[in-house]
Amino acid sequence: MSPTSQKAPGDARPGGRSARVRAAVHRAVEELLAESTVEALTIPVIADRAGVHSTTVYRRWGSVGELLAAVAINRFSGDLVVPDTGTLRGDLEQWATDVATDLADPDVSALMRATVGASKNGPADVCVVDRRAQLAAMLARETERGGRPPSVEQVEDFVLGPLYYRATYTAQPGDPAWARTLVTHVL
């Protein structure tokens, strides 16, 4: 159950051979990211690893950038369950801990960096669109309970901001204890 319905090019056709090609190509991208420098990530190299023709990949995704966006949407969608602990603080603490744990995974950060690198004409929002939707769901639930939660923007700025800044630009990724202090700061 993903809270977003966003689709990237090349990911619209379900089932059969098409699904197998998609899975092989996505897996090839993730394997190559884990192994190689960014220069090696070209469509011929990806197609070779996936065991499909380059023309198939070009026709379906168009560019490495589009393909990375598709892989990122797939990886960053629906893999975190929206916490439901009964309180907003509990929900946000669980969620921030989950995000910190995810960002500390080298495969996740490699995919994230490559997606940022490939999104030169705009922001790499495929990396965060699902987090934002999960956040909106938790804050809406608090409003229904009669609470007065901070805005989505405030929690993005002061919880996701530090988490993604550290993961992207510093050598000290956040740990769960620190992620929980960010929640205290915003509530």
Next chain:
Amino acid sequence: MSPTSQKAPGDARPGGRSARVRAAVHRAVEELLAESTVEALTIPVIADRAGVHSTTVYRRWGSVGELLAAVAINRFSGDLVVPDTGTLRGDLEQWATDVATDLADPDVSALMRATVGASKNGPADVCVVDRRAQLAAMLARETERGGRPPSVEQVEDFVLGPLYYRATYTAQPGDPAWARTLVTHVL
């Protein structure tokens, strides 16, 4: 006057032909980033644009990743003067406004995204190492005045965090007014 002395490979030799090659190659990278997709940014393409042999570029920088790091260090070093307004709040507000303005420049964000993309084996800290040094200088000055400033980490988390998060991952880059509210939040 750059507050850091960090050097990237290929940038150590001053003067003469070496300096001209360096300038031509750096300019080629920035031009190509402004024009092309990330796939096109290979050493042969950069060398051709710079009018030098590929072997020169390979020998000096080794990879597109190292070269992008060198361009980023050059671009993100020393171009912001450390504000000295007489108060910590004034200094940080000026500094946050400068950072927000810089991050809103499409050429800056293109170079930043490409550097992140090329730094797949670690964080893209060349993008922020100079900001951190400027910040440390302002906070040290406040301590000398007898003040009790927040830590470098706190200002990084709650000022640089939101600024870089928005520039990298969202479609709403920060503006100067919003940047100043981040400072209010941390003081």
